[in-house]
Amino acid sequence: MFGTLSEEKEVKVPSSKAWELYGTLELGKVVGGKICEAIDVVEGDGGVGTILKLTLKPGSGFTYYNEKFTKVDKENKIKETEVVEGGFLDVGFNLYRIRFEIKDNPNDDVIARSSCLVKTTIEYDVKDEFAANASFATIEPMVALMNVANEHLEKSNN
Template sequence: MFGTLSEEVEVKVSADKAWQVYGTLKLGDLAAKYIVDGLEVIEGDGGVGTIVKITFKPGSGISYYKEKFTTVDNERRVKEAEIIEGGYLDFGFTLYRVRFEVKDNPNDEPGSSCLMKTTIEYDVKEEDAANASLATIDPFVALMKVANEHLLCST
């Protein structure tokens, strides 16, 4: 069972400035500070192949997962990561991919705002199809809010 979830928000900073957070490990640092219990870089420097372990706060339903950055495209400002251990994989998911995209806002003056889009793609084994309801964009919406507040305060 394949599914997708996405959310797009406007940020009143340039796409280049937003990418300096979303396209790097700075996004993980913000998550570790405000949203999750911890984030540990297992391997890499933020580029393709980087593996991070994300530990969640007690009571969140998932204790941890490891994700691997599979795409970091600085030109298109797209970053993708897939869970490779723990988390949703323990509930019958065979794929859980998160994509961040930062685009210039075509409805605003150049460089004055951008659109930040987060998309989750997931696939669940048929026998675990009931667990598809566990997939949620909410933590990433919360992360976008924290990152966007950080970006606005640092302008």
């Protein structure tokens, strides 16, 4: 069973500034402790192949999962991660991918570029015999992450 969920938010910073956060390990530093208990770098420097361990807060359904950066496209400002251990994989998911895309706001003045759009998409695939567990896939944690990250960006842009 395959599914997708997505959410897009406007942020009052240029897309290049948003990418400096979302496209790097800096995102984990900003949201760690707020969205989850901890985010630790298992290996890597923020490029493709980097693995993070996310220790989740009690009551979130999982204790931890590891995610691997599978795409870091600086030119198009797209970062993708996939769960490679624990979490969703332990409850019958074959795939749990998170994508961040940063785009210039088409409603902005072309010269000023004072805001951008941040879109997060979750793609998942659940084994048929675990179809009931598809309900674990929710956009809400990513919306919470975006709210914390975007608030940080807007405060640091003043």
